[in-house]
Amino acid sequence: MKKALRRLLGTLASLRLTVVCLSTALVLVLAGTLAQVNLNPVEVQRLYFQSWLIWWSEPSGSFSLPVFPGGHLIGAALLLNLFAAHISRFVWRWSKAGIQLTHLGLIIILAGGLATDLFSVTSHMYLRQGETKNYSDDDERSELAVTELTPGETNPVIAIPSEVLAACGSTSHQTLPFKVVVKGFYPNADLQMLGQEKGPTVAAASNGAGAQVGLKPLQPFADMNRRNKTSAVVEIIPNKDGKSLGTWLVSVAMDQAQNFEVDGRHWSLELRLARYYKDYSLSLVSFTHEIYPGTEIPKNFSSKVILTDPKNHETRQVQIYMNHPLRYLGDTYYQSGFQSDDSGTILQVVRNPSAQAPYISCIIVALGLLMQFTYHLVAFARRTRKATAP
C-alpha cells in the first residue's frame, strides 16, 4: 500500500506531468480564443475554462463526448502536481528555503485561482442620479421573481433561477399557493407585436403582455454588446383546485411585472436579471463622465455615492473612480461605465473570497526568490573571496 502510494506520489510530483499540464493549458487557451469567433466570451469562459471537461456534442444533440480537459481539471492537476512535488521533495535546508517558499506561493496562486473561479461573483449596480439600491444585477443570469403584493413595507419574493426554468418543469414552493409550470424557456428570443406584416400571428401567452406579443426563439448572441432577451412562458396552476389560470410571457426585455390573483392574494411575475441583495445601500449623489475634447473617448468617470449601512451604523460619502474602488463587507465596487443617456453610473460589483490570494502569493514568491538569490549571492561571494585570498 505504502509502495503504491509512493508511486502515485512520484507520478503526481513528476516534472513530466507539469509539462503536460502546461502544454495542455496552452492548447486550451488557443482553443478558447478561437472559440470566441462563434461564442461570446462569457460562454467560452464557462465551457472551456470553468469546466472540468470540454464536451463535443453531436449536431443533433443526441449525445456528447468529452474531448479535452477543461480549465478546472488542468488547474487542479497542476495544483496537485505542485503540491505533490512540494511534499515529496521537501527538505528543510536553508539552501532550499527560497525554492520551497516560491513553490508555496505558486500553490497559493493556483488554489486562489480555482477558488475565484468557483466562488467569486461578478455583478453590476446600475444607479441613476439620486437613486438608492441595495442590490446588484447579474448580467449573465436571470431569475423569475414571484412577488406577493402585500400592504406592508416589505414584499415576500420567491426567486426561481433561470437554471430551474430551463429544465421546463413544474416548480412549487411551500410559501406559494400555486405551481409555476414552465411551458417554454428561451435563452434568447425576438418579441414582436402581433398584427404586423410578416410578423408573428400567434400570441406567446394567454394573459398579460404576452397576449399581444409573438415570440420567435433565437440563438444566444455571440456578440457581448447585444443582450440576450431571455424569455419564458409560464403557466400558473393554483394548488387549491388545480385549474390553470392561463399562461404568461415573461422576459428580461419587459421592464414591468405582470400581476395576477390567486385565492384573493395578489402576486406579480417578472423575469429579471438575478439580484444579489446587500445589507447596506448605495445612493448615487453625482456622476462625472469626461471625454477628451472633440472625441468620444472617455477620459474620466467618477461616481460620488453615499454608503448607508444601518446594521453597522455606517453612513459615509465615497468617491469611486478608476483604480479607486470602494471595498465594503467583501464587495468591491469598481467604476465600470455609464448609462447610455449619461444619467447614471454602472458599478461593477465583485465578491471574491480569495481576492487577497494573488497579493499573498506574490509576496511569498518574491520573498522566496529574494532568499534564494541572496543565498546564492552570499555563497558566490564567499567562494570568490576564498579563491582570491592571498
Next chain:
Amino acid sequence: MKFTPLCFGLCLVSVIACKRESEIKSYNVAKEVAAPAIPAAPASAADPHAGIPGMAGMTAGAAGMPAAAEFTDSPPAHWKKQALSPMRLASYHVEGEGGAMTDISFSLLRRAPGGILANVNRWRAQVGQAPVDEAALKPQTQVIKSSFGDALAVDIEGLASGGDALKDGRLIGVIAEEGDNAWFFKMRGNAALTATEKTHFYKWIESVKPAAPSTPAAVPGAGAAPAAAAPAAAAPAADGSLSWAVPDGWVVAPATATRYATLSVAGGGGAKAELAISHFPGDVGGDLANVNRWRQQIGLAPVDAAALPPLVTKLSAGSASFSLIDASGAAVRMVAAWTRHGADTWFFKFSGPAELVEAEKAKFTAFIESVRFTKPE
C-alpha cells in the same frame, strides 16, 4: 494518504459551486415602488410605447419618479437616520419607550392623477381606516407651511388588523404640490410616540429646502433647460447624440428612465402638452404597429397597411427625414414624428389637449426641423 483530504476538498467545493446557482431563494425585500403612491404612469398618454404593457423601454420604468432632487434639512437631534429605500429622499426613525417606534420619510413623486384624496385614502388603508370622499376629507386636513408652499396635512389614527401597536397606530401625512411634483412627508408609527413627535415633524418639514442648483442636472436634454425662457437656440442633449432648438415658452421637464428627454408646454386653464423623445433599437415593430398603437391610445380605430401612407407626411431636418402623423382622439390630439438613425428609431411624440396641440403644432414642427444628429449613423 495526504491527498485524500485535498481531493475531497476539491470535489466538495465543486459541488457547492455548482449548487449555488440552481437554488430557489425566498426573501423579503423593501418595496421598491409603493404602488398606490406612484401616479399611474403619467407617461401613458405621452409615451409612444405605452400601449404595450410591460415591454422594456416601452413603458415608464421608474414610474412617476422625477429626476433626482437635492435638498437640505435640519432633523431634530434625537431622530436617527436610516437606510434610504429607492423611493425615499430622507428617512429617519425615532425610538420611544418599551420598543415604540415611528418612521419618518420624505419622497418626491410626480403629482398623482388621483390627487390628494387618493393618497389620503391610501394612507387611511395603511392604518386600517375606511376611505373618505372629498367632502369628508376637507375637515380632516390642515394647511401647514413648507418651502414648497402651503402643504396639506392629515393626521390619521388607527391600526390595521394584525398591526403591531408598538410600531403602528398613527400616520401623519403631508403633501406639498409644486408644479408637476408632489413632495410627500410621512410619519407613521406608535400612536403616542407619533403624537409626541408631531411638532418636531412639522418643524422638520419647514426646514426641508431644495438645495441651490450647483451644476445642470445630468439628464438628457438638460442642456436645453435654461434655453426654455430664452430665444430658441441650438442646445445639445447631455450625451451629445442630438441637438435641437427649444421653442419659445417650452420647458424641459424631468426625464424618465425610458425617455431620452421630455419637453412640455403649458396652455391656459392648466392645460399641458408634452413632447416625449425616446429611441429604441430596431424598428420597434414597424410603422404600422406603432401608428396603430398610438391611435389606440387616443381611442381611434387601427388602420391597415393600405390606409397608412396617406396619413404619413414627411419632414426634413438637416440630413434626416422624419415621418409625421397627426391624429385627434376624443380628448387628446397627438402629433408624432419618427426617424431612423443608425440602428435606432427615434420617436418624438407631442400630445395633449387638442386646442393646445393645435396652437403649438407649428412650434413642434419647427422643433423637429431643428433636430440634428451629432453622431454619425
